[in-house]
Each structure stands twice: as structure tokens, then as C-alpha cells.
Amino acid sequence: MAVKILTEHINEPGINTFEVYRKKGGYTAVEKALKKMTPEEIVEEVKKSGVRGRGGAGFPMGMKWSFLAKPEGVPRYLVCNADESEPGTFKDHYLMREIPHLLIEGMIVSSYALGANKSFIYVRGELMYVVKILEKAIEEAKAAGFLGKNILGSGYDLELVVQPGGGAYICGEETALLESLEGKRGNPRNKPPFPAVKGLYQSPTVVNNVESISNTPWIVNNGGEAYAALGVGRSTGTKLISASGHINKPGVYEIPLGISVEDFIYADEWCGGIRPGHHLKAVVAGGSSVPILPANLILNLTNGDKRLMTYESLSDGGFATGTMLGSGGFIVMDETTCIVRNTWTFARFYHHESCGQCSPCREGTGWMDKVLERIENGKGNMRDIDLLVDVAKKIEGNTICPLGDAAAWPVAAAIRHFRDEFEWHVTHPHEATKPGAVYPGAMELV
Amino acid sequence: MSNIAEKIAFTPERFAKAQEIIARYPEGKQKSALLPLLHLAQEQYGWVSEEVMDYVAGLLNILPIEVYEVATFYTMFHLEPVGNHVIEYCRTGPCCLMGGEDVYTHLKQKLGIDTGETTSDGKFTLKEVECLAACGWGPVFQIREKYYMNLTNQKVDEIIEELSK
Numbered sequence: 001m002a003v004k005i006l007t008e009h010i011n012e013p014g015i016n017t018f019e020v021y022r023k024k025g026g027y028t029a030v031e032k033a034l035k036k037m038t039p040e041e042i043v044e045e046v047k048k049s050g051v052r053g054r055g056g057a058g059f060p061m062g063m064k065w066s067f068l069a070k071p072e073g074v075p076r077y078l079v080c081n082a083d084e085s086e087p088g089t090f091k092d093h094y095l096m097r098e099i100p101h102l103l104i105e106g107m108i109v110s111s112y113a114l115g116a117n118k119s120f121i122y123v124r125g126e127l128m129y130v131v132k133i134l135e136k137a138i139e140e141a142k143a144a145g146f147l148g149k150n151i152l153g154s155g156y157d158l159e160l161v162v163q164p165g166g167g168a169y170i171c172g173e174e175t176a177l178l179e180s181l182e183g184k185r186g187n188p189r190n191k192p193p194f195p196a197v198k199g200l201y202q203s204p205t206v207v208n209n210v211e212s213i214s215n216t217p218w219i220v221n222n223g224g225e226a227y228a229a230l231g232v233g234r235s236t237g238t239k240l241i242s243a244s245g246h247i248n249k250p251g252v253y254e255i256p257l258g259i260s261v262e263d264f265i266y267a268d269e270w271c272g273g274i275r276p277g278h279h280l281k282a283v284v285a286g287g288s289s290v291p292i293l294p295a296n297l298i299l300n301l302t303n304g305d306k307r308l309m310t311y312e313s314l315s316d317g318g319f320a321t322g323t324m325l326g327s328g329g330f331i332v333m334d335e336t337t338c339i340v341r342n343t344w345t346f347a348r349f350y351h352h353e354s355c356g357q358c359s360p361c362r363e364g365t366g367w368m369d370k371v372l373e374r375i376e377n378g379k380g381n382m383r384d385i386d387l388l389v390d391v392a393k394k395i396e397g398n399t400i401c402p403l404g405d406a407a408a409w410p411v412a413a414a415i416r417h418f419r420d421e422f423e424w425h426v427t428h429p430h431e432a433t434k435p436g437a438v439y440p441g442a443m444e445l446v
Numbered sequence: 447m448s449n450i451a452e453k454i455a456f457t458p459e460r461f462a463k464a465q466e467i468i469a470r471y472p473e474g475k476q477k478s479a480l481l482p483l484l485h486l487a488q489e490q491y492g493w494v495s496e497e498v499m500d501y502v503a504g505l506l507n508i509l510p511i512e513v514y515e516v517a518t519f520y521t522m523f524h525l526e527p528v529g530n531h532v533i534e535y536c537r538t539g540p541c542c543l544m545g546g547e548d549v550y551t552h553l554k555q556k557l558g559i560d561t562g563e564t565t566s567d568g569k570f571t572l573k574e575v576e577c578l579a580a581c582g583w584g585p586v587f588q589i590r591e592k593y594y595m596n597l598t599n600q601k602v603d604e605i606i607e608e609l610s611k
Contacts, residue, residue, distance in 0.1 A: 075472070087538045087577040118472070125485065125522045126534075126578055128591040161470045166481045166520025169576065183477035183512075185519040201475055242582060244540045250582035288539060288577075329581070331540050345539040349576050355519075 003230055005218045005238050006211065007254040010098050016133065018140035021101040029217035030146055033109045034154040037220070042113035046216060048224025050236035055081055055172070055209030056287060056327040057402075058311050062224075067196040068114055069204040077205040078111045078119040080213055081177055085124055085169040086406075087288035087349060088329025091240035092210035094252040096123070096130050100137040104160065106213035108146060109220050111158050114206055118159050121210075122177050125165040134162045169353035173401045174207040176355065187357045188401035211240050232258035235310035239325070241270075245332035248272035260306040261285075261314075262299050265332065278334035279445035282418075285314055286326020288346045289406030291413030292339070293323050295446040319413065335445055338438050339421045343414040344372035350407030361404040364395040368411050375422060378429025385422045389415055454501045460486055464505060476506050480516055484523055493524035521575065529564040529571035531609050535587035538577040546585035552599045553587075556606055569610065 014020035021027070033042055047062030068076060080103065084092040096103055103121070111119045123131050138160050141147045149157045163181055165171050171180045175189035178200050199205020215237060219227050228236045235257040244250050247265065249272040255264060264270045265280065274280050283298040284290060301307050301316050308314075314325045333342065351369035356362045371388055374380045392408035399405070415422055421439040425432040432439075456464055464483055471478040483505065487498045499513040506513075517523045524532065535541075535550050554560055557570050564571040580586045583595035594605055 084579045085577060088540055088581050090579045090581050090583075093579045124579065125481070125520070126575075126588060128485070129593075132591075163478070164482060164485055166484070166516075167522035167575070168520050180481065181478060182475070183480035183506075183508075183516065185515055201472065244581035244584065245543045252582065284539075331543070331581070333543060337543060342539050342542070345537065345542055349538050352576055 002254075002256040003238065004254050005227075005230075006095060006102065006214050006240060007099075007252075010095075015099050016097075016101075016137075018101060018137070018144055021099070022144070026101055026217075027105055027141070027144075027146055029105055029220040030108045031152060033112055033220050034152050034156055039113045039115055042109060042216075042220060045219050045224035046113070049215070049219045049227035050224075050231075050234065051212065051215050051219065051227060052235075052311065053209055054211035054215075054239065054328070056086060056289075058325065061208060061212050064196070064208070065114060065206060067194070068206055069197045070115065071204070075118070075201075075203050076114055076116050077200045077203055078107065078114050078116040079174075079177065079181065079200060079205060079207045080107060080119070080121040080210060081172060081174060081207050082121050082123040082127075082130075082210045083165050083169075083172040083177060084127075084210070084327075085172050085353075086327045086329055087346065088244055088284060088331040089242050089287050089327040090244075091242045091252045091328060093127060093130065094242075095210060095214060095240065096127075096134060100130075100133050101141065102214045102217065103134070103210055104137050104141050104147075106216045107160055108141075108151070108158060110206075110208065110213050110216050112156055113216075116206075117157050118161065120161050120163050120181060120200070122163045122165060122171070122181055124171075125167050128164060131162050131164050138162070168355075169349075170355045170401070170403060173403065176401065177207060178205065185355070187355050188403075190400055230256060232308065232310050233312060235312060235325075239309070239328050241309070241328045241330050243271050243330045243332070246275050246278060246334035246336070247332045248275055255309055257310050259309050261309055262306055264309055264330070265299075271330075271332065274332070274334050278336065280332065281335045281337055281443060281445055282333045282339065284323075284329070284331040284333075284410070286324045287329035288331070288349065289409055290324040290326045291319050291322075291409055292343075292417065293321075293413075294417050294444060296444050297321050297417070298323070299446060319409070319416075323413075335443065336436070336438060338376075338436075339414055339418040340372070340376050340425050340432075343411060344369070344376045346410045347372045347407065350403065354403060354407070358399040358401075358404065360395045360398040361407065364391050364404070365407045367391050368407065372411070375425050376432075378425065378433040380422075380426050382423065382426055385415060385419065385426070388412075454495075454497045456486070457490060460490055468506070477508055477512070479506060480508075480513065481520070484513075484517055484520075488523060492530075493527050495525075527564075530569050531589050532571045532573060533587050533589055534573045534575040534578075536576070536578045536580070536584065537574045538581075540577070540581035541584035541586060544584040546597075549585045549597050549599060549602060553602050553606075556602060570606075 171186040176186040195205040347368040351365040392412040396408040
């Protein structure tokens with residue numbers, strides 16, 4: 001059995017309570033950290049672990065921590081990004097709902113490591129029931145002496161605040177999140193200055209994803225080297241994958257980084273294969289913003305090797321033949337899927353979620369939405385397909401935050417790999433607009 | 447509206463809760479309480495009217511415009527009156543892959559309304575929303591804080607009938 005860092009006890013009855021979580025070894029990392037380690041030693045272990053940001057960007061967490069400015073007399077903040085909104089991604093939702101104390105424990109050791117005395121968990125507003133679960137966990141931890149003043153007699157104080165968002169994907173971008181936490185519209189900030197220097201309330205701030213922070217108790221308990229020994233190369237540790245779509249067992253899986261994509265899709269331990277009687281057509285491997293890949297390319301690299309579930313292997317071949325691990329939102333599509341329609345729902349999503357600050361994104365996402373809707377409804381022409389590629393190119397790299405790229409990539413990739421389907425919608429509008437219609441041409445299914 | 451406007455105020459319990467929320471933030475950073483307070487207000491009134499926004503502005507000692515610009519940015523706040531049950535269904539890709547569009551068509555037929563509309567008895571409002579972070583359990587919709595997952599036509603019927611009682 002593979003090592004489970006986050007989900008080993010997740011099916012234990014009552015694991016959402018302090019009592020059971022504690023019985024299963026919970027909060028030992030807080031004891032070890034506060035009694036036996038200095039903050040610097042914890043930062044060092046997190047650096048050694050090689051754990052990378054699990055929200056999607058994959059930036060080394062220890063390095064992010066080491067950038068935090070420490071001017072005298074200025075408070076520092078840790079903010080947990082629990083604004084999980086990338087289509088295809090629901091792992092943080094699952095983790096917080098099932099085992100809330102893991103995040104609370106992670107917040108305590110991480111806040112101690114960063115020297116923060118007030119830390120925030122920003123949860124997407126739709127998950128108000130999860131806000132209440134976390135608030136209850138905080139109350140329990142406080143009653144047991146793991147939060148509040150002078151935790152475990154160490155002299156360290158910490159207060160945790162759970163903040164609900166208001167329904168805006170953009171607030172998953174860390175500077176938009178900070179704006180939102182300050183009670184403003186979620187418009188991303190220009191960088192520099194980076195949050196590590198001027199973040200929340202213009203103070204030095206670290207923003208980390210739920211899953212990233214939830215790894216820290218294990219790293220404190222077992223050491224960074226033990227964490228780095230798991231996984232492959234620079235893809236250390238485990239990763240939560242949110243599996244959805246046409247598979248037998250949708251759900252959240254904690255995988256050791258380095259298993260093959262094929263195993264992940266077909267093995268009974270994970271997705272359990274494509275639903276009966278159907279075949280794999282395409283996969284979006286890392287949340288809606290990463291390039292879609294057809295079956296043959298998601299399973300195999302161009303050199304014939306099997307593609308692996310790692311940051312490096314998934315991006316092998318660049319965008320020409322590869323994709324990204326992203327947030328781990330793994331959306332599986334069988335032969336009943338119309339790629340044009342699916343791409344349109346993604347484009348509509350980004351149009352809806354653009355904050356409107358940068359014109360390439362504000363206007364471009366609207367254009368892509370409208371043009372895709374036109375093609376999907378049999379009213380497009382061949383020039384529209386090139387227009388989409390052109391608009392995507394003009395958004396990419398030209399915006400303050402990565403939402404522009406996130407909107408451009410799925411459209412560009414769908415046309416790159418499934419251009420025939422777009423053209424068929426133009427040449428066969430009558431057939432293409434029948435309910436449930438799917439391109440009947442040759443497809444490489446697996 | 448004006449006679450209602452004069453009476454806008456949190457219930458004593460919510461007022462106490464609001465004070466507790468405002469005290470969470472560092473001195474001088476009380477504007478951070480804006481989103482939590484708007485949620486609290488919507489919980490009480492069902493939607494967020496201009497009068498409610500003005501009331502919240504007063505509690506936080508900020509300008510009304512600072513509340514308006516925020517309330518209109520975030521999609522969760524209803525800026526017009528809604529029915530007793532606001533059904534917010536996810537229209538994004540993964541839910542569509544799981545047959546969401548058929549289920550939502552059934553839902554609309556069952557209620558006899560389209561997205562953005564409220565039933566004539568004022569019981570239900572339908573709203574189309576983007577990804578609710580429950581893709582593996584789709585199709586999904588949300589009514590207030592509750593998630594309804596793995597929806598089928600039959601499940602929709604049961605939920606609507608239960609809520610219609």
C-alpha cells in the first residue's frame with residue numbers, strides 16, 4: 001500500500017472530531033514543533049521536503065516561505081487559500097469536510113514557522129457549511145489548548161479566523177484573495193510588490209493552498225527528507241487528485257506522485273476504468289485551465305513511454321503534446337463527449353469569472369464565449385476557428401494575473417487536438433446541433 | 447420600500463454575531479468584515495437591498511459605495527428579491543458531462559420557470575452558477591448551505607416535493 005500522508009485516517013468514524021483525530025496521532029506535530037523545534041528548523045524541513053504548491057502553480061512551498069520579509073514590529077500573516085473553484089477540482093472541499101483538524105493542525109505549525117499570530121482560512125462562500133465545520137474544529141482545538149494564548153505553555157499565541165468568500169473564482173488568485181479578505185472587490189494586484197513583502201494589510205504574507213498546508217504536520221513529524229523520498233524527482237510526496245467524468249469511481253484519491261496515468265485511470269485502486277461499454281476519448285488532467293489531451297497523448301509520451309502522474313511527465317512535450325498537473329482536477333471524457341460543447345462551457349466559465357480589470361481578458365473571454373457558442377449552435381464559419389486561436393494568443397501573457405492564460409489555454413488546446421470536431425460543426429450544422437450530437441469522424445479512442 | 451427601510455436591523459442574535467465578527471480583525475481593519483456581514487444580512491432578509499447595504503456600511507463605518515461595489519462584484523449576493531428556496535445549479539463542464547443539462551431541463555420543467563425566474567407562489571428561484579467544487583459528485587445544485595449531489599430526474603422530483611410541503 002502506498003503511503004497516505006493526508007487521507008490515512010479519513011474513513012475513520014468520527015475523524016472530524018478533535019477526540020478521534022487526536023487518538024489517531026493528531027496534533028503531535030504541534031507538540032513537536034512548539035516544544036522541540038525553532039521556526040527556522042520547520043522552514044528548513046519544509047524546504048527539504050520539496051513539497052510544491054498544491055493549488056495549481058506548483059511553486060516550491062519552502063522557497064515561498066523563505067521569501068517572507070521579517071521587518072521588526074510588523075505583523076506577518078499566513079492565509080490559507082481554500083477558495084477552491086477551478087472546474088474539476090474538489091479535493092480541498094473533501095479534505096476540509098472529512099478531516100478538518102488536519103488543516104487546523106497544519107495552520108498551527110505553519111503559522112508558528114512563519115511567526116504569524118493571526119492567520120486566516122479563506123473559504124469559498126458557497127462552502128458555508130465547511131466554514132462551520134472548520135469553526136467547530138477551531139473551537140475544539142482551542143478548548144484543548146492548541147490554539148489561543150501561550151499554546152502548550154510555549155509562549156506562542158495564535159488565533160485562526162475562517163473567512164467566507166462571496167462567489168468569485170478570481171479570489172483563488174492570491175492577491176485577489178487578499179483584496180477580498182480586506183473587504184474589497186477581488187481585483188488581482190500588480191506585482192511586485194509580492195505578498196511576501198506587502199500582502200494582507202500591506203504586511204508580509206504567505207498564501208498557501210489547503211492541501212499544501214495539510215502536508216506540514218507529516219513533514220514536521222517525519223522530516224523533510226522522508227517526504228522527499230516519496231514521489232519521483234522534483235515531484236515529491238503525494239497528491240490529491242479530484243477525479244470526475246466518465247469513470248467508474250469518481251472521487252478524491254491520494255496518489256503517490258509517479259504512478260502512470262494509465263494505472264490511475266484503469267486500476268481498481270483509483271478510478272476503476274471508463275464506465276462500462278465506453279472508451280477513453282480525452283482527459284483534462286489538472287483542472288479546466290490546463291490543455292486537454294486526447295487519449296493517446298494523455299496515456300503515452302511521444303517517445304512511447306508511459307506518461308506518469310508527476311509535474312514533469314504531464315508537462316512533457318510542452319503544450320504541443322503535453323499538459324500540466326495543475327490543481328489535480330482530473331476530468332475524464334469518453335466517446336460521448338462533444339469537445340466543442342465542453343470547451344464552450346469552460347470558455348463561458350472564464351468569461352463569467354473574469355474580474356474585468358485587464359482588457360485582453362475582459363474582452364477576450366467574452367469573444368471566445370460568444371464565438372464558441374456560435375460554432376456549437378451551428379452558426380459558425382471556418383474563420384471563427386482561427387479567430388478563437390488568435391484571441392487566445394492575444395490574451396495569453398497580457399494580463400495582470402493568470403486568469404487570462406487559464407482562459408486561453410483550454411480553447412487553444414481543444415482546437416490544437418480536436419480541430420476536426422470544430423470544422424464538422426461548421427460544415428454539418430444540422431447534424432452537429434442535434435441534442436447529444438458528437439463528431440462521428442475517426443477518433444483515436446482507447 | 448421606505449417604511450421597511452427604516453426598520454432594517456439585525457436581529458439581536460445576528461447583531462451580537464456581527465460584533466463578534468467585526469472584532470476578529472486587527473484594529474482599523476474592520477472593513478474585512480464586509481463579506482461575512484453581507485452573508486449574515488442575506489441570511490436574515492433573503493436578499494441584499496440597497497437599504498441593507500446602507501445598514502451594513504453604517505455598522506462598519508464605511509461609505510455605502512464601498513458596500514455596493516463589493517455586493518455587485520460577488521455572485522452569491524442576491525440583489526433582487528428571491529423565492530424561499532434559491533436553487534443554484536452548476537452549469538460547468540464536469541457537471542454537464544454527468545448529464546447535468548438534462549437534469550436541469552427537467553428541473554425547469556418541473557418548476558415551470560427558467561433560470562433567473564421565481565415561481566408564482568414565491569417558493570422557488572432558479573439560478574445558474576459556475577463550478578461548485580463538487581465535480582466528482584455531479585450533477586449538483588445548492589440550496590442555501592446545502593449541497594444536493596449526484597442528481598437525477600427522480601432525485602430532483604423528490605427534493606422539490608419535499609421542499610414544497
